[in-house]
Amino acid sequence: MITTYNLSKKYKENQVLNIASLNIPKGQSFGLVGNNGAGKTTYFSLLLDLIKPTTGHIKNKDVLVHESEDWKPFTSAFIDESFLIGYLTPEEYFYFIGELRHQNKADVDRLVAQFSDFFHGEILNQKKYLRDLSKGNQKKAGIVAALIGNPEVIILDEPFANLDPTTQIRLKDIIKNLAKKQGVTVLISSHDLLHVTDVCERIVVLEKGEIVKDLETNTETLKELENHFSGTEVI
């Protein structure tokens, strides 16, 4: 589904990302972990063509991301709050995204209704603008908006941060369900090793912009990751 080839990003002399090759098959739930500055958000930004690659390319379903815009109809993302339009209510925001993705109001309503428990009654029909919601609630709205329009690729940057425990658990179910049952390719990044090993079938560890580990998730993965990040790795 997503193939990365010889991709690198440099700011002046400073190399922040360098991935020789990375293939993410369709329907995989893919996790990206790494310390601050490891290049996670840079990779997602490149994937969304928000920044220009220094070398190499990413192909999203055979579309060259930095040359054509044809990947947009089947790709959706929530990176940070700047993906929200503050002066809209959550409903209006969902409808707006829906219209861009050729979904009518009924389609959007049906999808959003599935997440009423996720919203905890704090998002819909509150007569509040998105800018007046708390950070966590903003995030929930953003994540759900990324699910509108049956995207085939969903990119979520740090989806678990800022969420309350109940919602974190519910979000994990949603992500697993998307990948396993609906064949959606889900890419998430996280600092939370427990969550990411719980949700993702495959975990890639980035360090200073390079891939240092590429793991199929199994019962040992969490241990291995913890050892890696605490620096007590046994070889």
Add this chain to the structure above:
Amino acid sequence: MFNNFLKLEWKSFFRSANFGKSMGIKVLMGFFAVYFMLMFLILGFAMDKLLADFYPELDAFTAFNKLIFFWILGDLMLRFFFQKLPVVSVKPLLILPIKRSAIVNFVLAKSVISVINILPLFAIVPFGLKLISSGSNNASVIFTWMIIIVLLTLINNFINFIIESFSAESELSFLPIIVIASVLYGLNYFNIISFSNGLSNSIIVVANNPVLIFIPVAILIVLYVFNFKILRNKLFLDSSLKTKVARVSTSNLDWTKNFGDIAPFMQLDLKLIWRNKRSKSTLWMLGLGLFYGLLFFSNPDFANQPWLFVFVGIFSTGIFLMNFGQFIPAWDSSYYKLLMSQNIKYEKYLKSKFTLMALSVIILFVLSVPYVYFGWKILLAYFAATIYNVGINTHVIMYGGSFNRKKINLDQKAVFNYQGTGAVQWLIGIPILLLPAIIFGVFYAVFNFEIGCLVLGLMGVMGIVFHQKLMKFIADKYLASKYEMISAFNQEN
């Protein structure tokens, strides 16, 4: 402490994403400043002659003092539209061991060092020195008088910020100042209360009794303290962090569906304009544009100057276009990444802005039709201006937008951010207003009024005919600067 603040400002200026643009603007503003300084200097030297022409029966000193009231009113109006309180991003400073009062004092002190406060000196000093050298007035009186004028300038400086801080709370931001100024002017004009005489007499009294100078000083101190209090109260985190939950006003915007596939963007733009204070002020500008013509046409001196009609027409019908258009695409800067990763075409996004601007021009024209009362030439000029605005100026301003790198913070949580119009915002008027005025002027001078209007109209029609091509060109320009815009809009300030 002030040193540190200055260093911070220096860095924020040189390291900002739109450094090039701000540098250019600063240079341009510098030229204007020098120009006005020269003007004031000439005025200062010629003042006694001018006053002798206007008030042959009075001596120059008394005559000038009689005019000070009007100068103060005019100065206040100008300040309101062109002078803003210096913006300092205070949030990071609040938790540091810096006294709040130091921050406020810095902001207020910085506001004093403004060209607008120094300008009067250029006129006052030569005028005063000439009075002394001609022997018509005592040197000590004139020196005291100069100090009074400086104090009055500073008083105006601080009155302006008080007015601005109050009008920033309301939506009709510029209405209070206009009402206050016209009421004062009216009272004076109809001799109900003669402010001009009262003020002139008091100034002369103080100038002759230097001890009394404590009165203006006291007024200045009171105003400073008042400003200090207002600002200090805004300097608490909760006032900037407080979630002032706005009541949602939902409206059914189904009529936009008539515009086809740009409907979602038009709805978004309309909500943007209506729900954010800063953009809403562009709506009130519509009223200003509408009545701008009255100012000219009701005045017989201007009514016979047909070359002015086109200028007024372009300004009146294009006022929303200028105020809204110059911030495309910065209005959407806070969620620009979203738009860029969504399934949209730039052309549709821009088309929506174009449609809004064109509609505003046409609506303003229709509402301006009553000006035909002042003569059919005005209507003709307005019509030509309308077509020119729709055909040319919309495209020009959107093209200009592709160089836009400055984020607009719609949420408006920045303290000291008296949103509104600073001097810089009016710079865009130069290509938008002057160019058509010059083109018209040339054809008017060589041929006649009708040919001038025809030429403008034809240019507008050309723009409309090539609309698709122009939009394609503009959209490509936006696309080319996509990455730069994203990264610039990502930066605060």
